[in-house]
Amino acid sequence: MERKFCVGCERTLPATSDYFHRHAGRRDGWHDECRECRRRSHKAMIKKQQQSDERTTIRRVAKLIREGHEVPEPEVIIRVAYKHFGGSQGVARAMHEVYDDPKSPLMAKMGVLTAFTRLLPAVDEARRREREADERRVNAMSREELDEHLARLEQMFVEAMVAEANTHEGGS
Numbered sequence: 001m002e003r004k005f006c007v008g009c010e011r012t013l014p015a016t017s018d019y020f021h022r023h024a025g026r027r028d029g030w031h032d033e034c035r036e037c038r039r040r041s042h043k044a045m046i047k048k049q050q051q052s053d054e055r056t057t058i059r060r061v062a063k064l065i066r067e068g069h070e071v072p073e074p075e076v077i078i079r080v081a082y083k084h085f086g087g088s089q090g091v092a093r094a095m096h097e098v099y100d101d102p103k104s105p106l107m108a109k110m111g112v113l114t115a116f117t118r119l120l121p122a123v124d125e126a127r128r129r130e131r132e133a134d135e136r137r138v139n140a141m142s143r144e145e146l147d148e149h150l151a152r153l154e155q156m157f158v159e160a161m162v163a164e165a166n167t168h169e170g171g172s
């Protein structure tokens, strides 16, 4: 049986489609690397590309935050980032990578830290729980308590408006 040397793992394997992919451009009709090696390099290439994409995304978000911009539509970014990085652990790992990189400037690290606090699901979760608790509190109120609560809010609103009006009068 004809045999073929793989330039990847340097094994000499049977020159059959069990071991090598066909390649029309090669003189002998086979790829230089065996199937196993091709699979390995393909995976490595995809991983490298993903890591590069991750870094670009993280840097872009960190740059926005660093420059004082709001992160546009955090929910969208979170969804995309989670999908791309493979969940919150992936996001954390990618950010940590930027943070740990000795070449990252201090501001980039600060950006990552800020992004962490803004993007971590724990923050959103906490906010959601807070909102829900607030709703529950209002729902749990009796009619009288609710009236009182609303009256208090109204009073606060009026006071805020009066304070605002006074500020403007004093300024002119």
Ligand SMILES: [Zn+2]
Pocket (backbone or CB within 6 Å): 006, 007, 008, 009, 010, 011, 033, 034, 035, 036, 037, 038
């Ligand atoms: Zn090989």
